[in-house]
Amino acid sequence: xxxxxxxxxxxxxxxxxxxxxxxxxxxxxxxxxxxxxxxxxxxxxxxxxxxxxxxxxxxxxxxxxxxxxxxxxxxxxxxxxxxxxxxxxxxxxxxxxxxxxxxxxxxxxxxxxxxxxxxxxxxxxxxxxxxxxxxxxxxxxxxxxxxxxxxxxxxxxxxxxxxxxxxxxxxxxxxxxxxxxxxxxxxxxxxxxxxxxxxxxxxxxxxxxxxxxxxxxxxxxxxxxxxxxxxxxxxxxxxxxxxxxxxxxxxxxxxxxxxxxxxxxxxxxxxxxxxxxxxxxxxxxxxxxxxxxxxxxxxxxxxxxxxxxxxxxxxxxxxxxxxxxxxxxxxxxxxxxxxxxxxxxxxxxxxxxxxxxxxxxxxxxxxxxxxxxxxxxxxxxxxxxxxxxxxxxxxxxxxxxxxxxxxxxxxxxxxxxxxxxxxxxxxxxxxxxxxxxxxxxxxxxxxxxxxxxxxxxxxxxxxxxxxxxxxxxxxxxxxxxxxxxxxxxxxxxxxxxxxxxxxxxxxxxxxxxxxxxxxxxxxxxxxxxxxxxxxxxxxxxxxxxxxxxxxxxxxxxxxxxxxxxxxxxxxxxxxxxxxxxxxxxxxxxxxxxxxxxxxxxxxxxxxxxxxxxxxxxxxxxxxxxxxxxxxxxxxxxxxxxxxxxxxxxxxxxxxxxxxxxxxxxxxxxxxxxxxxxxxxxxxxxxxxxxxxxxxxxxxxxxxxxxxxxxxxxxxxxxxxxxxxxxxxxxxxxxxxxxxxxxxxxxxxxxxxxxxx
Amino acid sequence: xxxxxxxxxxxxxxxxxxxxxxxxxxxxxxxxxxxxxxxxxxxxxxxxxxxxxxxxxxxxxxxxxxxxxxxxxxxxxxxxxxxxxxxxxxxxxxxxxxxxxxxxxxxxxxxxxxxxxxxxxxxxxxxxxxxxxxxxxxxxxxxxxxxxxxxxxxxxxxxxxxxxxxxxxxxxxxxxxxxxxxxxxxxxxxxxxxxxxxx
Numbered sequence: 001x002x003x004x005x006x007x008x009x010x011x012x013x014x015x016x017x018x019x020x021x022x023x024x025x026x027x028x029x030x031x032x033x034x035x036x037x038x039x040x041x042x043x044x045x046x047x048x049x050x051x052x053x054x055x056x057x058x059x060x061x062x063x064x065x066x067x068x069x070x071x072x073x074x075x076x077x078x079x080x081x082x083x084x085x086x087x088x089x090x091x092x093x094x095x096x097x098x099x100x101x102x103x104x105x106x107x108x109x110x111x112x113x114x115x116x117x118x119x120x121x122x123x124x125x126x127x128x129x130x131x132x133x134x135x136x137x138x139x140x141x142x143x144x145x146x147x148x149x150x151x152x153x154x155x156x157x158x159x160x161x162x163x164x165x166x167x168x169x170x171x172x173x174x175x176x177x178x179x180x181x182x183x184x185x186x187x188x189x190x191x192x193x194x195x196x197x198x199x200x201x202x203x204x205x206x207x208x209x210x211x212x213x214x215x216x217x218x219x220x221x222x223x224x225x226x227x228x229x230x231x232x233x234x235x236x237x238x239x240x241x242x243x244x245x246x247x248x249x250x251x252x253x254x255x256x257x258x259x260x261x262x263x264x265x266x267x268x269x270x271x272x273x274x275x276x277x278x279x280x281x282x283x284x285x286x287x288x289x290x291x292x293x294x295x296x297x298x299x300x301x302x303x304x305x306x307x308x309x310x311x312x313x314x315x316x317x318x319x320x321x322x323x324x325x326x327x328x329x330x331x332x333x334x335x336x337x338x339x340x341x342x343x344x345x346x347x348x349x350x351x352x353x354x355x356x357x358x359x360x361x362x363x364x365x366x367x368x369x370x371x372x373x374x375x376x377x378x379x380x381x382x383x384x385x386x387x388x389x390x391x392x393x394x395x396x397x398x399x400x401x402x403x404x405x406x407x408x409x410x411x412x413x414x415x416x417x418x419x420x421x422x423x424x425x426x427x428x429x430x431x432x433x434x435x436x437x438x439x440x441x442x443x444x445x446x447x448x449x450x451x452x453x454x455x456x457x458x459x460x461x462x463x464x465x466x467x468x469x470x471x472x473x474x475x476x477x478x479x480x481x482x483x484x485x486x487x488x489x490x491x492x493x494x495x496x497x498x499x500x501x502x503x504x505x506x507x508x509x510x511x512x513x514x515x516x517x518x519x520x521x522x523x524x525x526x527x528x529x530x531x532x533x534x535x536x537x538x539x540x541x542x543x544x545x546x547x548x549x550x551x552x553x554x555x556x557x558x559x560x561x562x563x564x565x566x567x568x569x570x571x572x573x574x575x576x577x578x579x580x581x582x583x584x585x586x587x588x589x590x591x592x593x594x595x596x597x598x599x600x601x602x603x604x605x606x607x608x609x610x611x612x613x614x615x616x617x618x619x620x621x622x623x624x625x626x627x628x629x630x631x632x633x634x635x636x637x638x639x640x641x642x643x644x645x646x647x648x649x650x651x652x653x654x655x656x657x658x659x660x661x662x663x664x665x666x667x668x669x670x671x672x673x674x675x676x677x678x679x680x681x682x683x684x685x686x687x688x689x690x691x692x693x694x695x696x697x698x699x700x701x702x703x704x705x706x707x708x709x710x711x712x713x714x715x716x717x718x719x720x721x722x723x724x725x726x727x728x729x730x731x732x733x734x735x736x737x738x739x740x741x742x743x744x745x746x747x748x749x750x751x752x753x754x755x756x
Numbered sequence: 757x758x759x760x761x762x763x764x765x766x767x768x769x770x771x772x773x774x775x776x777x778x779x780x781x782x783x784x785x786x787x788x789x790x791x792x793x794x795x796x797x798x799x800x801x802x803x804x805x806x807x808x809x810x811x812x813x814x815x816x817x818x819x820x821x822x823x824x825x826x827x828x829x830x831x832x833x834x835x836x837x838x839x840x841x842x843x844x845x846x847x848x849x850x851x852x853x854x855x856x857x858x859x860x861x862x863x864x865x866x867x868x869x870x871x872x873x874x875x876x877x878x879x880x881x882x883x884x885x886x887x888x889x890x891x892x893x894x895x896x897x898x899x900x901x902x903x904x905x906x907x908x909x910x911x912x913x914x915x916x917x918x919x920x921x922x923x924x925x926x927x928x929x930x931x932x933x934x935x936x937x938x939x940x941x942x943x944x945x946x947x948x949x950x951x952x953x954x955x
Binding site: 070212213217219220222225228231285350352400431658702 | 818819822823826829830833835836838839840841842843845846848875876877880881882885889892893896897898899900901902903904905908923927928930931932933934935936937938939940941942943944
């Protein structure tokens with residue numbers, strides 16, 4: 001079993017108590033920073049091969065990954081890729097992730113780029129490490145490098161296996177001290193270059209197989225330290241205080257209201273307000289007892305019922321469009337015009353555990369943060385900005401946290417812990433409460449989508465016009481690098497760039513005349529708002545595809561066409577066609593216009609729907625089966641069929657589970673999730689006020705067809721399946737009921753109302 | 757009087773005895789719910805409790821209202837169970853109290869003194885795993901895994917009572933538990949696999 005500890009220097013810490021490991025990790029981080037010169041390790045630069053790979057005296061390889069795995073097994077993919085290139089057994093390769101003292105900034109978990117970008121860089125590093133090691137073996141053995149082969153980390157002469165030397169013997173506990181080229185871009189685009197040529201996919205032995213995940217064992221037996229488990233000597237527990245009306249400022253704090261709670265203290269700087277106490281329960285009690293006078297502010301939000309009207313009427317803050325052909329000419333010739341508008345609500349990350357972080361800010365500004373953020377390197381920058389210390393003084397150590405699917409609350413809590421630690425002079429652990437996890441995380445943007453299509457008399461598409469209008473996907477940036485993009489930073493007066501951006505649909509439809517466009521509108525409340533918007537798993541993908549792929553179905557219906565055939569008619573690229581065909585075939589799709597597959601037994605009607613989309617080169621098609629109770633509107637999804645093409649598959653079993661997770665989480669967002677708010681604040685503050693999918697609703701059958709292209713680039717799988725799911729379900733509901741729903745989520749009430 | 761009482765049905769929100777507290781939280785908006793104790797209740801009323809956890813006795817001094825979760829995590833240094841909601845809505849904090857799956861985040865420590873508490877680490881070990889832990893590893897259920905205590909501890913208590921359950925019985929036993937990563941189909945496979953072994 002691999003561990004996520006640093007195998008080369010710390011030894012193997014297996015089956016130890018979580019707290020012990022936690023302290024070891026802290027110790028290891030500090031030791032590494034101090035040991036950078038003492039043990040001869042080169043500085044942590046992208047140009048040093050030692051920054052990417054190390055080999056211990058015992059022959060264990062450690063990979064240094066400048067992203068993190070949030071629970072999809074990306075770390076294992078990196079291990080497999082490096083094991084492949086180095087001809088190492090997977091079990092002897094470990095990984096260090098997201099520690100700013102030990103890994104180069106590869107952008108953190110971001111946009112399903114783990115395998116796509118970081119995997120490509122580490123593949124090159126692994127190939128280069130093998131090349132350097134084989135050359136050194138050639139020297140030591142006195143044999144030309146061309147005549148050497150590597151098996152399980154041992155270099156030997158072809159035809160004379162007695163001439164051999166292991167990686168461990170070559171390295172002798174030392175470092176490569178070898179340069180590797182790079183493209184001089186930190187973050188997601190970071191790429192490495194070297195004389196080494198990575199393996200041809202036809203020679204793969206490890207990539208394409210399914211060893212078990214690195215972290216499952218420790219999590220199942222409760223030995224894995226989570227970020228919530230980090231304890232530092234002398235640490236205080238902190239809780240934040242949020243206003244009951246969004247946008248209100250602190251006028252006065254009655255410190256006497258918590259005087260009877262042992263050790264409880266108010267921590268305040270302007271509008272940044274929290275409490276600390278030596279005992280966690282006392283910190284909670286203090287946070288709930290503290291009397292605060294807030295400023296009177298005008299109601300910050302419109303009525304929720306007016307949300308979509310607000311978006312429609314709001315001035316456009318920024319827009320963009322992509323045009324092909326002449327849509328006006330297309331509409332001028334139309335025999336039939338189809339028009340529809342779709343709506344998608346605010347959604348919450350609502351992570352399984354609310355954000356938690358520990359920070360230790362010393363008097364001289366030297367700072368250590370233990371964080372569950374997806375982007376620890378950027379978080380270190382944000383912490384430095386919030387504290388006013390140089391970023392070189394901030395050491396961020398990523399520790400696994402509750403699954404995070406975008407810019408959730410893990411970054412904000414990191415800033416809060418750092419500021420609290422600076423203000424108290426003690427290490428502080430901040431654990432958000434549930435109401436903060438739902439109520440104060442950045443939200444996925446709400447939006448409306450206007451679609452028009454022109455058809456000729458034969459049902460051919462003459463033109464398509466599709467415009468999304470909604471809140472920016474990066475009103476709050478997807479990283480915490482700028483203090484103004486964090487709650488703490490905003491409360492301390494830092495400004496955010498409040499960048500305006502939305503997305504266009506991604507697909508390969510060959511419509512001759514089309515316009516795809518987006519428009520953004522200003523945030524309802526600028527600053528530290530509980531409705532500020534940012535990235536959430538497949539940012540804007542579900543919103544846009546819900547509208548776009550539901551609308552394609554409307555157009556197919558107007559053209560009297562089978563929804564699968566209609567899509568294929570306008571898809572010319574082989575891999576796009578293949579996913580649609582594979583999903584239809586696996587599902588046993590019976591051709592015919594929407595309604596052809598409908599069945600009815602009593603109050604229960606059934607239907608099937610298809611949807612397809614691309615995401616940064618990954619193609620997914622989904623067939624969803626639904627059962628609808630026409631009396632109650634109750635929806636059941638007994639089966640979902642997914643055809644998935646992400647290029648070269650690294651670990652098919654892990655990929656299947658990621659796809660399953662996408663389906664179930666996507667179902668949750670499709671049928672349940674809608675942030676409730678009133679004019680004063682967000683009212684979705686827990687699992688009752690923000691329901692998610694239940695095990696009684698999860699599809700009993702999820703069939704997955706993986707279309708593998710070993711010669712193609714791996715294009716990412718973390719989010720692509722999420723994208724077309726809501727549309728597939730919605731199209732199935734249409735087949736079952738004959739009524740089209742154009743507002744998500746697809747609740748029983750909406751289904752019933754639309755059916756009546 | 758403190759409103760939070762443990763020992764009631766802790767299995768899922770539809771039977772949640774603390775619903776009023778939750779509604780109160782909702783009405784207050786996204787600010788801290790004040791549900792656990794009367795405001796200003798004096799924390800100096802700490803009492804001594806002896807907790808029997810995973811077969812070992814531990815004596816702690818704590819506010820009688822403090823949920824068991826904090827005793828386990830902060831006083832005994834046990835990193836599981838997890839804090840998920842503090843409202844008995846998600847299950848991430850689940851332990852066994854006398855063999856009954858119990859949400860430790862709303863169970864006052866005073867209520868469990870003298871009772872047998874078992875956490876995930878007490879359920880099984882890598883050397884002597886519970887069939888559900890084996891099944892979880894074999895099925896590679898986990899995405900992030902933060903919710904795992906709820907599913908495994910609840911399913912373990914259920915499978916102790918119910919042999920050869922149907923899919924419907926399993927779903928009913930686990931309803932209300934939360935998993936944000938959407939591993940529900942994998943959970944079903946693992947629980948069925950464990951049920952076969954425990955039959």
